[in-house]
Amino acid sequence: MAHVYLGLGSNLGDRRGNLEAAISALGGVAELEARSRIFETDPVHIVEQPMFLNMAVRVATNAAPPALLGAIKAIERRIGRVDGVRWGPRLIDIDILLWEDVVLDAPELAIPHPRLAERRFVLEPLADIGAGACHPVNGRTIADLLAGLPESPMGCVRVIAA
Numbered sequence: 034m035a036h037v038y039l040g041l042g043s044n045l046g047d048r049r050g051n052l053e054a055a056i057s058a059l060g061g062v063a064e065l066e067a068r069s070r071i072f073e074t075d076p077v078h079i080v081e082q083p084m085f086l087n088m089a090v091r092v093a094t095n096a097a098p099p100a101l102l103g104a105i106k107a108i109e110r111r112i113g114r115v116d117g118v119r120w121g122p123r124l125i126d127i128d129i130l131l132w133e134d135v136v137l138d139a140p141e142l143a144i145p146h147p148r149l150a151e152r153r154f155v156l157e158p159l160a161d162i163g164a165g166a167c168h169p170v171n172g173r174t175i176a177d178l179l180a181g182l183p184e185s186p187m188g189c190v191r192v193i194a195a
Contacts, residue, residue: 034093036066037101038131038163040146040155041088044076044122046113048086051125054112056090062104063092069161073193074154078120086193089130089158098132102142105129130159134169145169150178157190 039059043051049071056065069089076082094101105127112125130146137144145168149155156179159166164176173181 040128042126044083044085058108063094067091067162069158082122
C-alpha cells in the first residue's frame with residue numbers, strides 16, 4: 034500500500050460538510066490514516082470569493098496514481114463540483130500533494146503537487162499530519178518548507194476545528 038497525502042478545500046455551500054463528504058467517499062479507494070485540523074483561509078489569485086476551509090489527509094491505497102486521480106475527480110463530481118474559473122469558487126477540491134517518494138510529471142497529474150512548497154494554505158494542514166514528510170524533489174521536510182515561507186503568502190490561515 035502506498036501512503037498518500039491529499040489536500041482538500043471548499044468555499045461554497047456547507048464547506049465543512051463538503052470536506053466530510055469527500056473524506057467519507059475516499060473510503061471506496063483508500064484507507065484514511067490521519068486527518069489534519071480544519072483551517073479557514075483567504076482566497077488567493079481571485080480574492081473576491083468566499084473564504085476557504087482547507088485540510089489535509091493521509092491515506093493508504095493500492096490504486097496507481099492515475100486511478101486515484103480518476104476516483105478523486107469522480108468524488109468531486111458526486112459532491113457537485115463543476116468546471117469553472119481556475120482558482121475560482123468550488124464546492125470541493127481534492128489534490129494529490131505527496132505520494133511517498135514518487136515524482137510524476139504528466140499532463141494530467143504532477144506529483145508532488147507543483148505549487149505545494151509555496152502555499153501556506155496547503156503546508157499548514159499538511160504539517161499538522163506530515164511535518165516530517167519529505168518533498169521528493171527538493172529534499173526538504175514539510176516543516177522546513179512551512180518555516181521558510183514569508184509570514185503570509187497565498188492567504189492567511191486560521192485554525193477553526195480540530
